[in-house]
Amino acid sequence: MRMKWTSYPYILWMIIFIVVPLALILLFSITTGEEGGIKNLQFTLDNFKRFLDPKYLDVLWISISLALKSTAITLLLGYPMAMIIAREKPKRRNIMILLFVIPMWMNFLLRTYAWLTLLGKNGLINYIVIKLGFKPLNLIYNDLAVLLGMVYNFLPFMVLPIYSVLIKIDKSLIEAAEDLGANKIKVFSRVTFPLSIPGIITGITMVFMPAVSTFVISRLLGGGQYMLIGNLVEQQFLWVGDWHFGSAISIIMMAFILLTMAITAKFDSQKGEGGRLW
Amino acid sequence: MMDKTHTIDLRNISKEYDGIKVLDNINLYIRKNEFLTLLGPSGCGKTTTLRIIGGFEQPTEGKVIFEGKDITTLPPYERQINTVFQKYALFPHMNVFDNIAFGLKIKKMAKDDIKARVKEMLRLVNLKGFENRSIDSLSGGQQQRVAIARALVNEPKVLLLDEPLGALDLKLRKEMQTELKNMQKRVGITFIYVTHDQEEALTMSDTIVVMDKGIIQQIGTPVDIYNEPKNAFVAKFIGESNIVDGIMIEDYIVEFAGRTFKCVDKGFNQKEEVDVVIRPEDLEIVPLEEGLLKGIVMSVTFKGVHYEMMVKDGSIDWMVHSTIMKPVGTEIGMNVLPENIHIMEKVIKE
Numbered sequence: 001m002r003m004k005w006t007s008y009p010y011i012l013w014m015i016i017f018i019v020v021p022l023a024l025i026l027l028f029s030i031t032t033g034e035e036g037g038i039k040n041l042q043f044t045l046d047n048f049k050r051f052l053d054p055k056y057l058d059v060l061w062i063s064i065s066l067a068l069k070s071t072a073i074t075l076l077l078g079y080p081m082a083m084i085i086a087r088e089k090p091k092r093r094n095i096m097i098l099l100f101v102i103p104m105w106m107n108f109l110l111r112t113y114a115w116l117t118l119l120g121k122n123g124l125i126n127y128i129v130i131k132l133g134f135k136p137l138n139l140i141y142n143d144l145a146v147l148l149g150m151v152y153n154f155l156p157f158m159v160l161p162i163y164s165v166l167i168k169i170d171k172s173l174i175e176a177a178e179d180l181g182a183n184k185i186k187v188f189s190r191v192t193f194p195l196s197i198p199g200i201i202t203g204i205t206m207v208f209m210p211a212v213s214t215f216v217i218s219r220l221l222g223g224g225q226y227m228l229i230g231n232l233v234e235q236q237f238l239w240v241g242d243w244h245f246g247s248a249i250s251i252i253m254m255a256f257i258l259l260t261m262a263i264t265a266k267f268d269s270q271k272g273e274g275g276r277l278w
Numbered sequence: 279m280m281d282k283t284h285t286i287d288l289r290n291i292s293k294e295y296d297g298i299k300v301l302d303n304i305n306l307y308i309r310k311n312e313f314l315t316l317l318g319p320s321g322c323g324k325t326t327t328l329r330i331i332g333g334f335e336q337p338t339e340g341k342v343i344f345e346g347k348d349i350t351t352l353p354p355y356e357r358q359i360n361t362v363f364q365k366y367a368l369f370p371h372m373n374v375f376d377n378i379a380f381g382l383k384i385k386k387m388a389k390d391d392i393k394a395r396v397k398e399m400l401r402l403v404n405l406k407g408f409e410n411r412s413i414d415s416l417s418g419g420q421q422q423r424v425a426i427a428r429a430l431v432n433e434p435k436v437l438l439l440d441e442p443l444g445a446l447d448l449k450l451r452k453e454m455q456t457e458l459k460n461m462q463k464r465v466g467i468t469f470i471y472v473t474h475d476q477e478e479a480l481t482m483s484d485t486i487v488v489m490d491k492g493i494i495q496q497i498g499t500p501v502d503i504y505n506e507p508k509n510a511f512v513a514k515f516i517g518e519s520n521i522v523d524g525i526m527i528e529d530y531i532v533e534f535a536g537r538t539f540k541c542v543d544k545g546f547n548q549k550e551e552v553d554v555v556i557r558p559e560d561l562e563i564v565p566l567e568e569g570l571l572k573g574i575v576m577s578v579t580f581k582g583v584h585y586e587m588m589v590k591d592g593s594i595d596w597m598v599h600s601t602i603m604k605p606v607g608t609e610i611g612m613n614v615l616p617e618n619i620h621i622m623e624k625v626i627k628e
Contacts, residue, residue, distance in 0.1 A: 175363070175367065176363055176368075177380070178353065179429075180360065180381035182355055182384050190384075
């Protein structure tokens with residue numbers, strides 16, 4: 001196909017801001033040299049070997065398991081929410097969706113900071129707990145706080161795609177299933193749910209990817225010592241200054257995300273061929 | 279009071295949406311193994327009636343009786359009734375086999391039995407060997423057949439069909455009309471069919487229910503409805519009609535178009551204003567001097583079997599269907615037999 005000249009600016013944009021940085025990261029990940037420079041580079045796979053150290057693998061494992069947990073929780077919370085909203089009359093539906101979207105207009109950092117003032121040692125919740133005569137609770141700087149932050153921040157990304165698939169399901173399909181003897185539970189398990197799988201896949205991808213690579217949520221709600229793979233990359237680039245190791249970790253993370261996307265995409269295409277989840 | 283031959287009885291059914299009446303006191307019984315058609319223009323309440331029978335809507339007032347039992351509040355999945363939906367509503371995530379087997383799987387029938395039943399159904403609807411095809415690879419007509427098979431495989435006592443042929447082209451529609459009628463005879467199930475196509479209704483039905491504005495206008499066999507329309511609406515809706523103002527002089531004598539005619543109707547008040555309905559094919563072209571009615575041919579359209587001519591007679595435009603063509607501008611005479619003059623009470627215009 002002949003390329004039209006109108007696409008050139010976009011291609012230029014993509015080369016400058018996507019292809020070149022990616023190529024640089026790849027280059028840094030397989031080389032060593034002096035800090036920040038691209039002269040005198042020596043090719044090596046040491047950066048990747050270094051990652052095999054248990055302490056780094058632990059960080060990877062915690063990141064993935066936290067991301068999986070938060071994805072599962074957003075799905076369990078988000079699916080019923082999406083269903084409830086999709087069942088409402090258009091007017092109320094739009095208001096509910098708006099309420100979901102409004103917090104996203106606010107800065108991500110600010111929203112996460114807000115949790116600090118709620119969960120902190122002298123935060124609102126502990127203030128009430130102390131007033132009631134109990135000992136202050138340890139609500140912050142632990143796994144649970146990070147998980148909460150992820151679920152809170154990423155829930156709309158699960159609800160919206162599922163919701164948009166659910167409202168597009170033809171009502172007559174539901175009626176047809178009922179007509180053929182399916183009660184509400186069977187209508188859900190055999191018609192509504194299988195038809196909403198594309199939305200679930202999108203939701204999972206849109207939650208899992210930022211969750212696995214976040215470093216802001218873990219920094220703010222997990223505390224300075226809390227280390228996820230995103231923090232590790234940040235640390236290598238900003239504090240340690242080892243761009244080569246940081247790039248290698250980035251590449252590993254990208255590989256992981258690509259892998260999960262490939263798996264979910266496969267799920268999606270199986271469905272298209274008439275298969276079912278159960 | 280319950281007639282054993284009735285499968286469904288609708289008693290005083292009314293339905294309102296936000297205070298607007300869409301069905302007004304519908305009373306109707308449907309006999310066993312009958313092909314009954316609900317016929318009317320869009321918005322007449324025919325689909326709502328069907329949805330009430332199917333259980334998708336609750337009537338505001340009245341009862342639905344199924345084989346002697348009140349099923350008004352029963353959900354659709356507990357009724358021995360299946361539906362063929364207007365746009366088929368086939369499950370896009372399943373192949374043909376899974377679509378047809380849906381109802382049987384829910385009933386937890388044995389796998390081998392399901393296979394045999396689906397195969398038998400596919401044979402009935404002329405789709406042998408289509409088991410593994412995906413829904414979007416089928417043509418409109420094939421999807422239609424799958425929808426019918428999916429409903430019939432459950433051996434319902436009543437099959438509801440909501441304008442099932444609406445989306446098909448003319449030729450296919452004609453084929454499917456015959457096929458559906460044959461299928462109904464073979465399986466011996468009560469069919470309740472909704473359409474706005476009067477020709478379709480006349481071709482297929484045992485009984486036609488003509489509806490307008492949420493009210494039943496007439497119930498009868500196709501022949502009754504065509505030959506003896508009860509009011510001007512039915513006459514106009516079923517086939518083409520000339521409807522003119524007339525005055526009933528006395529029993530068997532009616533005046534219209536400035537002349538008096540013999541007719542076969544009686545029982546009207548003297549000098550009562552009435553609607554006179556004459557089918558275009560009942561106007562016979564005769565030599566000018568023999569015609570009780572006279573007029574000038576204004577237009578001629580060839581319709582295949584006959585010519586359609588508009589004939590101007592003073593303030594009245596007669597539509598005439600005839601195999602004889604008279605050129606535009608000729609003055610012709612027309613006669614009509616007394617039994618072809620239908621006298622109707624005037625509908626009070628709103």
